[in-house]
Amino acid sequence: MRSTLFRTVSVGALGALIMAGAAEAAEKLRVGMTVSSTGSFALASQSGARGIDIWVDDVNKRGGIEIGGKKVPVEIVKLDDRSDKQMVTRVYENLISDEKVDLVFAPFGSTLTAAAATVTERHGKYMMVWSAASNDLYRQGFKYMVSGTQMPVSAILRASTELAKDLGVKKVAIIHSDEPYPAGEAEGGRELVKEAGMELVLLEKFPKGQKDFSTILQKVRASGAEALFPAAYEGDQISILRQMKQLNIHFPFVFMEYASTPQFAAAVGKDGAYIFSHTNYHPAINWAVTAGLNRQQFADAYKAKFPNAEFAPDYQTVLAYGAGVLTEEIIKKAGSTDAAALKKASLDLSDKVTVLAGPYAIDETGKQLKMPFPVLQAQTDGRLETVWPKDVATVKPVFPIPAWNKR
Template sequence: MTSRRRILGTIPVLCAVLSGFASVPAMAQAAGPIRIGMTVSSAGAFALASQSGTRGVDIWVDEVNARGGIDVGGRKRKVELVKLDDRSDKQMVTRVYEKLIIDDKVDVLFGPFGSTLTGAAATVTERLGKFMVIWSAASDQIYQQGFKNIVSATQMPVSAVPSMSIELAAKLGFKKIAIPYSDEPFTAGMADASKKTAESHGMQVVMFDRYPKGQKDFSTALQKAKALGAEVFYPCSYESDLISMIGQMKQLNIYFPFTYIHYGSTPQFLEIGKDADYIYSQTLFHPDINWKVNAGYDREKFLAAYARLNPNASFAADFQTAQAYGAGVILEQMIAKAGSIDAAALKKAALELSGKLTVLPGEYAIDATGKQLKMVTPTMQVQPGKGLVAVWPPAVATNKPISPAPGWNERK
């Protein structure tokens, strides 16, 4: 049975790693475990990414409990993770986060995957006075609503996401860009940021078209982008849509000299094989990217833990797994520094730790709103015979970009 099927078959579940609890001193036992709630998407647009991230949280829980728990005011407290299903549904998220807080009485929460769901969850956690750690939501709008009890531990705001890749496209001499985007908060925000970034580099945005959630046929958009002379194809959407777009590009024999796919570095996307060649993407997690961590596992130990806990996983660890794991490590540091699980104390600790932690996916730093400032995302390219390699910025690049991409009929 695959790791993914295990998740789907056990949601909603109560997951706890409590081995050795009886050996903990009586005083620590009296304090009880720290209950941390989160939701996972068993189905829908966010399922693959959500489940990938959840495996990262599981690694952190295993690591913490193997050490006897988190030191909270001199007492070791283990972590008990409560997972419920949100089915990628915004309305369902609000009900489920209320249940986690009111019925399941969790102490702290991780956000769900993505800006759409996390924005909904934040309204609940704020109203009920609970602290929520965000690992995936990039929409700047979330941090503009005055929420006091949220922190993005490992996710840069969407306004910064396109900077590296569009800078590279401009450096390569491309002038015209097409930006189709899905009608979701994150993807719409990314599209707006991409348009502004492209224009700041002197590029002409020849297409800026929104499409409805659930659309499956992208042939019209692809043909329009090609007819308008786009050299850069920059769709802003989620994984399943992006995989469909590439398949339809090949069927229609449409290609662009520079194609950027935000989720093009994930194992799920790379399963399309040679059709992924020459595509640009981004990641925080790759052999070319090795931060000197001062909290949590380094890359080698993280991968060993992933293999141990997910021996039958359908997919390897990806940047979403690393982001969620890093968020757990940062939450542990917040709790230890605060000596408390009180929301205000945790936010204060989060600000005090800003600029002082480096975890698996990079450097942690936030502003007063809880928005992440430092988790940079280098631009990658899938190159034939080499796979995914870092090509920009020069500080981390291990290969030069292959540009322009050849047409479908010119590829071996």
């Protein structure tokens, strides 16, 4: 029996075809993906899925994607992966073999995407990545996997380490979850700290699923670090920040990439003040978009699509939306859904398209080369402000971060 949890069909402009009874599978473009209902990836995964929904609605309002001179509506099929890499392989097998999708979006994160890629490559299906950034993914020889919007993990901390250096930080500690994406971020951070001329006084991993961070935080404090970079997923970063306050552990500079999300702010409240983060979706960031909606159009579409949403769109939403737009451009360029043709079109369009998330460029492995993330800080009133690089900064950073009893 086929799983139907999260299964949705977006058919915006199918009207006439449905009324005529002619909307057969061959007259739709079926795109599969998974969404995490539970587990450590749930918040980010569901945020990204809303970006895909906005893209599908926009495509179908325009009649579909033009393939060979004919507009073809998009049908999105979502199944649940529960943040479980064993389930991911079964579910992507289901999407391809049972749901008969033409191509797929990757699940959230490097761990799940690596598992999905083993299935999509075996079946010769094209997979568009919107979140997975592990460098190792692009060293495994996957032929039909392309990162549309997510920069490589080795570059994730570039802007934040540049800022730390500019502020005069000398000693840095990096801790990370024992998972592919956080581990790759930490290794990239090691090199970036070295390039910046700072000293890495601690680099240490902690087990996936760890709840008590008191020991590792005490080690960071004992190291004399002035800056802490916890490379971990959102739930872990929330727990780390809460425990820092409970233990009265303070650092002049703390970077948590998920601190820019509405979910993070809702979870930690005022304790998130002055934490540095990053995003590609902020009023100060307005790329010259050549495909898809611009920032204001996207904001309007999100409000219309999700009028009662608990959270505003965040950078995961924008990454996924941008990946959808790029998928559309790639399909139009290829004129087909053949995986080899789509990969060739992906390379042909490299460095020629800018979407809401930023400029698109890939190498032969499908690894994203651009899509930069400016650094933000939640300042005194809780409002996120762009602080780096200087050409997009709206305010000066608050540094050092005030001690807990002075916030």
